[in-house]
Amino acid sequence: MRKLLTTTSIIVLTLGILLGVADRVGAHLAEQEIAKGVATQLASRNITSAPPEVTVTGFPFLTQVARGNYDEIQVNLRDLKGGTLPLPLLEAHAYDVRASLKGLSEGTEKAIATLVTGLGTLSYADLVQESGLTGMTLSGDGKNLRMTGNVGVAGELRGAATVTVIDGKVRIQVIELTASNLSGPAQQLVNSYKSKLARTFSLPPMPFNLKLESVSPASTGLVIGVSAKEVELG
Template sequence: MRRLLAWLGVIVIVLGIILGVLDRVGVHYAEQQVAKNVSTELASRNITSAPPEVTITGFPFLTQVAAGNYDEIQLNLRDLKGGTLPLPLLQVHAYDVRATVEGLRNGTEKAVATLVNGTGTLSYADLVEVSGLEGVTLIGDGSVLRVTGNAGVAGQLKGAAKVTVVDGKVRIQVTELTASNLAPIAQQLVNTYKDRLARTFEIPPLPFNMKLQSVNPAPSGLEISVTAKEVELG
């Protein structure tokens, strides 16, 4: 009896290992199919980016396959271009995704997500560059965008700006900007800097009909949040 139980234990362990391997193989295959379809979708919309990196979460995966429903699919889209500002990385989380592996494989079905959220960070250095300014540094404190730097005859600059979303674009409004040199010619230069900073910046075209919802001036850069509902992932 003990020997039988021991053999049964070994069989259960072996079956568990086999199922675990099959589960991981299935995940890898599904991730490749989603990445392929997403790449095709991006190309059809003339959205420029590096090949998407796809991760399907949740375990066991095979039960999700059987149900044709996946808890969450994560996609990393790198080097998005096409707007005023490039977007180095857009991290996308697709929730409650409906699709079958067979449908994805033969092209008869597209993965559809109930909700898609995305986050990314715009570079302050890129923002300064497209503004055509020199000697200026931007940094966020979580609520306000701080402006510092050296503006030639104007001397040291110091100021702040508010960042908002207007019509799907990033809007920067300079709330204050002063220079250490108070001469009239210096003030003219300060006004030029104000005009170049206080403007609207376009982010690259977004996949999956996602819309820009919010922007936050974080220390690492302008953090953006995008979202969409009932989305075909490709």
């Protein structure tokens, strides 16, 4: 009896391992096919980025394949370029994705997501460089953009700005900018820095018809939120 139980346990364990391997292999195949479709879509829209990284989440994967519906697929796009500011990384999450593995591999189906949301972070260093804000350091407190730096005759410069979304672009409006020295030439320099920062910046072209919905000045950079509904992934 003990021997039978041991044998049964080994068989169950072996089957579990084989199913796990098969599940992961199937997920990998789907990830490859979806990545190809995403890359094709990016190329057709002249969107420049590193090769897309696709991860199918959820377990068991084979159950999702059987019903032709995937709970969530993550698509990471790195080094998006083309706007005023580059986007180092866009993390997109596609939900309720419909497509069969057979249709994807044969090219007869497109993966369609009910909803896609994404987050990306714009670098403060890129913003400083693009704006020509020599000597300035930018940071965020979750509400406002903060500016500090030493700028020649004006001495120490400090300020704050709001960041909003206007017509699919990032708009920065200075609400405060002061310097330790506000003599004639220094005031002109302060005004110059104010005009350099008070601008509207465009982002690189977004895949999947993603629309810019939000922007927040975080400690790591300007965090953007994008979304789209009924999206063709590739």
